[in-house]
Amino acid sequence: MKKSLLFIIVLLIAQNIFSQTGGRRFFNKSFYVNNVTLLELTDDLGQSLNTNNIYKVQLVVTGTGTKTGAEYLVWNDVTTASWQIRAVTLSGNSSNHPLLIVENNIVKVYTKHTSKYTVLAFVEEIISNEDDVEPSIFGSSFQWQRDGLFLSYEGNVGIGTTAPTTNKLDVKGTIHSQEVKVDMLGWSDFVFKKEYNLPTLEQVEKHIVEKGHLENIPSEEEVLKNGINLGEMNSKLLQKIEELTLYAIEQQKNTEKLMKIIEEQNKRLEVLEKGK
Structure with missing residues (x-):
């Protein structure tokens, strides 16, 4: 009975040691740094x-009177043999906020303040014993990063769909x-430039009869198949509105000319009537 109990105790101890050395381990360190004194992030020894392991590093600055804090993922890229860092969460990236940087392929702790502050680093080390493991083992924290009030994501986001393969959203x-x-790369005011070749209404009519839609405007079939680009479509619609405006101005000028002709003819008729 005693031997069995002793065996169980030894087994539990062995399992506990394995969980500490064979999977994850934790340590914390203290750094006294500023914007010119950058210190290497080393392990507890x-x-x-x-380079075979991945690190989740949480930082906080003491004695600042302001909110500080940051979380980074740190890993070594086997392809380039260089250390990589990804800011998962930053309370800020200026003044006395704690930051990591890779300088000369060394991961360093620092702040952007001229005065030195104590930065506490709480490190979780994933002991993967594999030099090409991606830090995505942490899940979504590998993708989403928060910098103060800003949240960013490097991949594509799908809402209501699980396959956002083409677009960022x-x-x-x-x-x-x-x-x-x-945001636009151009606009349709080129219609009002002197060198613009405004189509005649006869040309517009011909295109409508032959194609069934306005020139440079997608057809119903294209829209139903591919959708529309809001910015591009607004620009195209504005182009047609500006063309219509030019047609209207020209029609108004022609109308005024006709009115003058009619007015002059009426005056002549009045003279002729009086001469009878």
């Missing part, structure tokens, strides 16, 4: 970080917004 459903702003 003062050795350089292990794919939404299957309705988007409700107070305002949508689209």
Whole structure:
């Protein structure tokens, strides 16, 4: 009975040791740094970080009176043999906020403040014993990064769809917004330039009869198949509005000319009537 109990205790101890050395381990360090004093992030024994492992590093600055804090993923890229860092969460990236940087292929701790502050580093080390493991083993924290009030993501995002393969954001459903702003590379005011060749109304009519839609405007078939680009479509619609404006101005000028002709003819008729 005693031997069995002793065996169980030894087994539990062995399992506990394995969980600490064969999977994850934790350590913390202290750094006294500023914008010119950058110190290497080493392990608990003062050795350089292990290129076979991945590190989750949480930083905080003491004695600042402001909110500080940061979380990074640190790993070595076997392809380039260089250390990589990814900021998962930053309370800020200026003044006395704690930061990591890779300098001369060394991961260093620092702040952007001229005064030195104590930065505490709480490190979780994933002991993968494999030099080409991607840090995605941490899940979504590998992808989403928060910098103060800003949240960013390097991949494609799908809402209502699991396959956003083409666009940075794919939404299957309705988007409700107070305002949508689209950056443009050009606009349609070229219609008002002297060198613009305004189609005649006869040419417009011919295109409609032959194609069934306005020139440079996608057909119903194209829209139903491919959708529309809001910025591009607004520019094309504005082009047609500006062309219509030019047609209207020209029609107005012609109308005024006709009115003058009619007015002159009426005056002549009045003279002729009085001479009878």
